Amino acid sequence: MTVRVVTDSTSDLSPDVLEELSIVCVPLSVLFGDKAYRDGVDLTTDQFFQKLVESRVAPSTSQPSVGEFRQVYERLAGEADGIVSVHIGAELSGTVAAATLARDSLSSRCPIEIIDTETASLGIGFTAIAAARAARAGAPLADVAEAARSVVRRQHTICFLDTLEYARRGGRISRVESILGGLLHLKPIFIIQGVSLPLSRARTRPAGLKRLFETAMAYPNIVDVGIMHATTPEDAELIAGWTRERLPGVPIRLARLGPTLGTHGGPGVMAMTVVEGEKSGT
Amino acid sequence: MFAAATHWLECNTQAINSINVFPVPDGDTGTNMYLTMLATMDEAYQSGSEAANVVAGAMARGALMGARGNSGVILSQILRGFADGLSDKERFGGEDFVAALDEATLRADRAVTHPVEGTILTVMRAAAAAARDCSKELGGNLKAILAVAVDAAKDAVAKTPSLLPALREAGVVDAGGQGLYVMLEGALRYVRGDLASLAPLAVQDPERSWARATGALHGGEECNFGFCTEFLVSGEKLNAGSVLERMLDMGDSVLVVGDEKLLRVHLHTAQPDAAIAFGRSLGELSQVKVDNIEEQAEQFIAHARGYEGDLAAVGIVAVVSGAGLKDVFRSLGATATVQGGATMNPSTRQLLAAVESCRQEDVIILPNNKNVILAGQQAAKHSHKRVRVVGTTSVPQGMAALVALGPEKDLDANAELMEAARQDVRTIEVTKAIRTTSIDGLPVRVGQAIALVDGKLTVANDSAHAAVLEALRQTVSPDTSLVTIYFGAESTEEDAAGLAAEIRAMYPSLETEVVSGGQPHYTYIVSLE
Numbered sequence: 001m002t003v004r005v006v007t008d009s010t011s012d013l014s015p016d017v018l019e020e021l022s023i024v025c026v027p028l029s030v031l032f033g034d035k036a037y038r039d040g041v042d043l044t045t046d047q048f049f050q051k052l053v054e055s056r057v058a059p060s061t062s063q064p065s066v067g068e069f070r071q072v073y074e075r076l077a078g079e080a081d082g083i084v085s086v087h088i089g090a091e092l093s094g095t096v097a098a099a100t101l102a103r104d105s106l107s108s109r110c111p112i113e114i115i116d117t118e119t120a121s122l123g124i125g126f127t128a129i130a131a132a133r134a135a136r137a138g139a140p141l142a143d144v145a146e147a148a149r150s151v152v153r154r155q156h157t158i159c160f161l162d163t164l165e166y167a168r169r170g171g172r173i174s175r176v177e178s179i180l181g182g183l184l185h186l187k188p189i190f191i192i193q194g195v196s197l198p199l200s201r202a203r204t205r206p207a208g209l210k211r212l213f214e215t216a217m218a219y220p221n222i223v224d225v226g227i228m229h230a231t232t233p234e235d236a237e238l239i240a241g242w243t244r245e246r247l248p249g250v251p252i253r254l255a256r257l258g259p260t261l262g263t264h265g266g267p268g269v270m271a272m273t274v275v276e277g278e279k280s281g282t
Numbered sequence: 283m284f285a286a287a288t289h290w291l292e293c294n295t296q297a298i299n300s301i302n303v304f305p306v307p308d309g310d311t312g313t314n315m316y317l318t319m320l321a322t323m324d325e326a327y328q329s330g331s332e333a334a335n336v337v338a339g340a341m342a343r344g345a346l347m348g349a350r351g352n353s354g355v356i357l358s359q360i361l362r363g364f365a366d367g368l369s370d371k372e373r374f375g376g377e378d379f380v381a382a383l384d385e386a387t388l389r390a391d392r393a394v395t396h397p398v399e400g401t402i403l404t405v406m407r408a409a410a411a412a413a414r415d416c417s418k419e420l421g422g423n424l425k426a427i428l429a430v431a432v433d434a435a436k437d438a439v440a441k442t443p444s445l446l447p448a449l450r451e452a453g454v455v456d457a458g459g460q461g462l463y464v465m466l467e468g469a470l471r472y473v474r475g476d477l478a479s480l481a482p483l484a485v486q487d488p489e490r491s492w493a494r495a496t497g498a499l500h501g502g503e504e505c506n507f508g509f510c511t512e513f514l515v516s517g518e519k520l521n522a523g524s525v526l527e528r529m530l531d532m533g534d535s536v537l538v539v540g541d542e543k544l545l546r547v548h549l550h551t552a553q554p555d556a557a558i559a560f561g562r563s564l565g566e567l568s569q570v571k572v573d574n575i576e577e578q579a580e581q582f583i584a585h586a587r588g589y590e591g592d593l594a595a596v597g598i599v600a601v602v603s604g605a606g607l608k609d610v611f612r613s614l615g616a617t618a619t620v621q622g623g624a625t626m627n628p629s630t631r632q633l634l635a636a637v638e639s640c641r642q643e644d645v646i647i648l649p650n651n652k653n654v655i656l657a658g659q660q661a662a663k664h665s666h667k668r669v670r671v672v673g674t675t676s677v678p679q680g681m682a683a684l685v686a687l688g689p690e691k692d693l694d695a696n697a698e699l700m701e702a703a704r705q706d707v708r709t710i711e712v713t714k715a716i717r718t719t720s721i722d723g724l725p726v727r728v729g730q731a732i733a734l735v736d737g738k739l740t741v742a743n744d745s746a747h748a749a750v751l752e753a754l755r756q757t758v759s760p761d762t763s764l765v766t767i768y769f770g771a772e773s774t775e776e777d778a779a780g781l782a783a784e785i786r787a788m789y790p791s792l793e794t795e796v797v798s799g800g801q802p803h804y805t806y807i808v809s810l811e
Contacts, residue, residue, distance in 0.1 A: 183613040183797065184766075186685065200688055203811050204763045204793075207706070 003135040004080040006063060006072060008095050009039040010088040011124035012228060013256040021132035026072055028095065029062045030259045036062075039259055046261045049231050049267050058169035061260050062129055063094040069102030077110035081142030086128040088260065089118040091195050113145040115152065118194045122226030122255050122273040123157035124262045154276040156219055157192045159261065160212040162205060162268030164188065189215060209235060209270065213242050216272040225250055226273035230257040235270055283343065283469050284326065290468025291461065296734040298461050301454040304739065305715040305726055306803070311457035314351030314627055314653075319360060319465070321348020322628065324539060328522055333372040338365035338382075346660065353458040354629070355656035356402055360462075363389030375409035376422035383410035383448045384429065400445030402458035408438035409466060410423065425473050432470045435463040439494050455653065507572035509554040509572050510535075513547055517565020520545050525564070532557050534635065535737050593687040597640030600648045600680055601628055601658075604801030607768060608678055614684045617642070626803070627653050637669055644693040646700065649672045650680035652737060670697040675737055676709035677801070678809030706737040708762075709736055710753045710808040712746050731805070746773075747781050747806050751788065757810055758789060765792050766798030781806065 007013065009027040010202075018025050027038040030048060032055055037043035039061070043051075052059060056106055076083050086101075090096040096116045105110045115131075117124045127148050134147035161167065165186070186201040187208040199215060202208035216225070225243050229236040257269060291298075291312075298312030325344025326337050342365040345358035366389070367372055367382030374382070387410040391397050412434030413427050420426040425724070442456040443449040449456055511533075519542050526538040533551025540546050545564075548680045549555050561567050597617040602608050603626055608619050618636040620628045637645045645667055647658040652675040662669035670693060674680040686703035688696055711734045718728045726732055726742045733741035733753035740756060743749040765785055769778035778796045785794045799807060 183610045184681070184685075185795070198689070201685055203682070203685055206761070206763055207811065 001082065001138065001140050002080045003082040003084060003131075003139070004076045005128055005132040005135055005144070006076070006083060006085040007124060007128040008087050010093070010120055010260045011128055012088070012121045012258050013125045013128065014255065017125075017129070021136065022031075023127060023128050023132050024076065026064045026068055028093070028260065030059055030263075031062060032059045033057050043259075045230075045256050045258060045262075048262060052166070052262065053267060058166070059259070059263050061263055063095070063098045066098050066101045066105070066121055069099050073102055073106055073110075073112060074108065077106070077108040077112075080110060082144070083110060083112040084115060084131045084135070084144045084148055085112060085140070086115045086117060086131055088120055088124055089192065089194055090116045091118075092120060092192070093260065103252055105112050106131065106251055111141055113141060113148075115145065115148045117152050117155075119152070119155065119157045119192045120261055121157060121228050121257060121271055122253060123152075123155045123192065125253075125255065126155055126224055126226060126273060126275050127151040132264060150278065151220055151275060154278065155273055156216070156276075157263075157271060158199070158215050159190045159192065159196070159265060159269060159271040159274045160202075161188050161190070161265045162208075163266050167264045168264035173189060185270050191215075203275070205268070209239065212270060212272060213239055216274045217246055219274050219276055221277040221279075222250055222274045223277040224253070224273075224275040226253045226255060226271075228255045228261075228271040228273070229250045230262050230265065230269045231267040232270065239270070239272070283587065284319075284473050285323055285472075287468035287472070288316070288323055289463040290471065291319055292316050294461075294464045297747050298457050298464065300717070301458050301460060303448050303452045303454060303719075303721075305717045305721075305728070305732065306713050306734070311351065311353045311461060313460070314354045315357055315461040317629070318349050318351075318354035321345065321631070322358075322361060322499040324348075327541075330522075330541065334374045334378075335365070335368045335371050338368045341365065346664065347629065347634070349630045349657055349660060350443070351627040351653045352394075352656045353402065353461065354627070355660055356390055356458065356628075357462070358660070359389040359393035359591050360386040360406060363387065363597035374424075376417055376420065376424040376427045379424055379427060380410075380413045380417045383413050386410065398446070400442040400449060400459075401456050402462050404442065404445065405435050405438040405456075405459035405462050409435040409462075425470075428466070428470050432463070432466045435459075435466050439463045445549065448721070451721065451723075457713060478564075493785055509552070510550055511548070511554040511557050512571040513558060513561050514544065514568045514570075515547065515561045515565045516544050516568070518543065520564060528560060529557065532560075534639075541810050594687065595642065595644060596643040596687070596693050597637070597689070598684060598687065599633065599636040599640065599650065600684065601633075601650050601654050602677060602680070602782055602801075604768075604770065604799045606798035606800040610681065610768075610797060610799075611684065614681060615689075616648075616684060617645075626651060628657065630657045630660045630664070633658055634665055637661060637665050637667055640667075645669045646693070646697060648674045648680040648683055648700075650674050650677050665774055668693055670694070672697055672700040672704060674700075675702050676710045676711065676798075677807050678707050678766070679704040681809065706811065708757050708810040710734070710750060710757060710806075710810070711804050712749050712753070712806040712808075713804045715742065747777075747784060750781060750806055750808060751784060754785065754788070754808070754810075759791070762792060762810050764795070764809075764811045766795045766797060766809045766811075768797050768801065768809075770799055770801040770804050770806065772803075773805045778806070 007025045029036045030039055085099050087095045099114050117127050125272050130151045131144050131148040134144045189200045189211050190196045191199050202211050227236050227239050295312040295316045299310040322344040326341045329336055329340035331503045342362040345361040349355045349358040363386035364382045366383035371378050384397050387407050388404050390406050397403050409431040413431040416430045417427050439455050439459045442459050522538050529536040529549045533549045535550040537548040598619045600616040601620045603621050615668045617640045620632050620636045649655045649658045655673050658671040662671050672683050674683050683700035683704045686699045715726045715728055715730045715732045719726050721739045730742045731746040731749040733749040735753050735757055741749045741752045767778050782794045782796050
């Protein structure tokens with residue numbers, strides 16, 4: 001049985017990984033004013049962050065169209081017995097909704113499982129990778145889907161924002177506002193669990209990065225670590241160093257944060273994903 | 283007798299304030315002890331009894347609630363011990379007095395985690411020991427025993443510089459010890475008849491003690507909203523206790539003082555008419571005053587709106603002076619703020635009231651001043667809520683602790699986080715020296731700008747800006763990345779901006795921010811993170 005894995009550009013997986021595991025990536029769109037760019041296709045990450053800082057208008061991201069999903073699903077349905085489609089949290093983006101509409105409109109007999117990861121970035125990435133590995137090993141659709149869902153349950157994705165300016169521009173903070181305080185400049189640390197939940201805050205970047213790291217390390221039995229940066233690769237290296245010391249032997253995946261988190265996080269945003277090992281029964 | 287002691291203390295307050303080792307204009311021992319005694323005496327008069335044990339118990343309660351500053355708290359423990367020593371004695375003589383002094387000494391020592399010799403503790407111990415040693419010889423004569431105790435106290439005070447190097451260097455005796463000696467001396471004068479004409483404090487000067495008492499309620503706690511309501515009621519068989527209870531049902535910041543013929547009432551309530559109607563039912567009303575606390579009303583509404591949805595699990599009470607600083611603490615999530623007043627040291631009662639005003643059952647107190655920590659611990663001990671004190675000794679420490687607040691974490695987890703956070707920040711405080719002295723070999727001239735780094739006086743300079751820069755040179759480390767200047771009431775936005783520019787020039791790799799603090803006494807408070 002062949003199962004194919006689909007994801008979207010918010011998974012922050014590099015082209016190499018996508019190719020190696022035969023994962024199909026559907027791009028979201030980034031809109032600056034009235035110009036739309038397909039994430040990773042028409043606009044590179046570097047270009048995005050440059051425009052983010054220069055543009056007076058706040059950019060927005062938009063889910064792939066139903067049509068784009070239909071095209072992908074139809075093409076894959078011709079070559080596979082099943083599809084597992086792994087996407088950014090439904091409360092953060094309309095991507096899952098678009099994928100679902102696309103699936104429901106198809107008359108193909110190829111079953112499609114859509115996984116709402118309830119998270120972002122490598123939280124999605126690790127999920128897609130687990131699914132792809134299971135698929136490559138020849139597992140049936142149900143098991144591939146379960147492999148994905150298992151990671152969804154065991155992953156924790158935490159972000160650190162250097163400034164709230166971009167999040168405010170995007171109108172995304174309300175709950176968060178109350179703990180962040182307006183009179184001193186604070187740098188928030190969030191966890192993405194369906195929605196962004198504020199965890200703590202820091203006054204300085206170094207303190208914030210430490211807090212990001214310690215928050216991630218607090219989870220037990222970590223078997224995978226993802227470290228994501230937007231415009232500060234040196235900070236990713238710094239945290240990678242701390243991680244190697246704290247968890248020797250645990251694989252570390254470095255990734256670049258794309259426009260979805262970038263739009264709200266602004267340059268300087270950092271994130272980490274950790275995946276707990278499987279317990280029996282998970 | 284204690285009224286006389288208090289009166290004598292008051293006469294000497296300025297003198298005691300002036301011998302504080304630290305030439306900084308806050309936390310004055312004399313004023314703190316005096317204010318503590320005022321609260322003590324208020325409670326004593328309310329007890330309406332003449333039995334020694336009852337009055338002593340009332341005094342201990344009054345002192346507990348009214349304790350300000352570390353010296354106030356220790357004094358309250360001394361009075362507690364004294365009351366315990368007299369527990370079943372309606373009248374007391376020399377022997378009883380000796381026993382009470384012993385209890386007082388024990389309590390005083392226990393009040394402080396690390397008792398230090400050369401302080402009020404030494405004086406208390408010396409007085410109690412001398413009294414015990416001589417009591418048999420003197421046949422239990424109270425006057426004689428007291429005289430011996432006073433002499434012993436005087437000697438002990440004189441010896442304090444030999445026990446504490448800082449005192450010797452500054453050329454003064456210990457202020458707390460001196461305060462205790464003065465009180466004992468006042469008591470002796472009364473017993474000897476030297477101050478026989480002295481009438482009890484509350485009656486002698488009701489306006490002043492009332493003004494002080496209500497002033498403490500206004501200057502300190504966060505009033506919720508409503509009307510500041512005061513009246514005098516004259517009648518027969520008035521019961522202060524039951525009036526107090528009734529008033530507490532109607533509002534807060536309640537004060538009821540007087541006797542069965544005349545009661546003076548103060549409270550903050552949303553229904554002033556109900557309070558006044560109640561008063562009228564008791565007797566004749568006079569001096570009725572109702573003020574609309576509009577400013578506090580707005581604050582309360584803003585406060586309520588901000589916290590409706592996401593109420594943190596733990597309430598935070600922060601001690602802070604200065605409108606700007608108060609705003610910052612509020613914006614960081616402080617549930618209630620308490621102001622200390624002139625000495626910047628709030629009383630246990632004020633702290634308790636702030637704890638009560640939080641909707642949470644779990645509360646953390648941030649004293650932000652080392653002279654408030656003991657009072658904070660007293661408030662924690664006597665509240666029915668679960669309260670912890672995170673020992674912040676400065677405003678920047680308090681802010682760092684508050685920034686570390688995890689809204690979903692529990693009381694102990696937060697206390698731990700905040701304790702760790704407060705240790706990561708360095709504090710520089712700049713003020714004007716109020717006397718010429720020498721501290722740790724550093725000469726200080728009155729009027730000079732002095733900088734304290736984490737509470738230690740390390741710089742004296744004619745210019746406040748230069749003092750800050752010098753202190754920074756001593757404190758900036760490779761880990762420092764952010765300097766924040768909170769400028770006080772004695773400074774201006776322009777001055778602070780100028781200082782910030784000088785700092786940026788000196789340390790271009792550091793971020794420097796300026797915030798309006800509005801604090802009294804300290805021209806600049808600077809945090810390094």
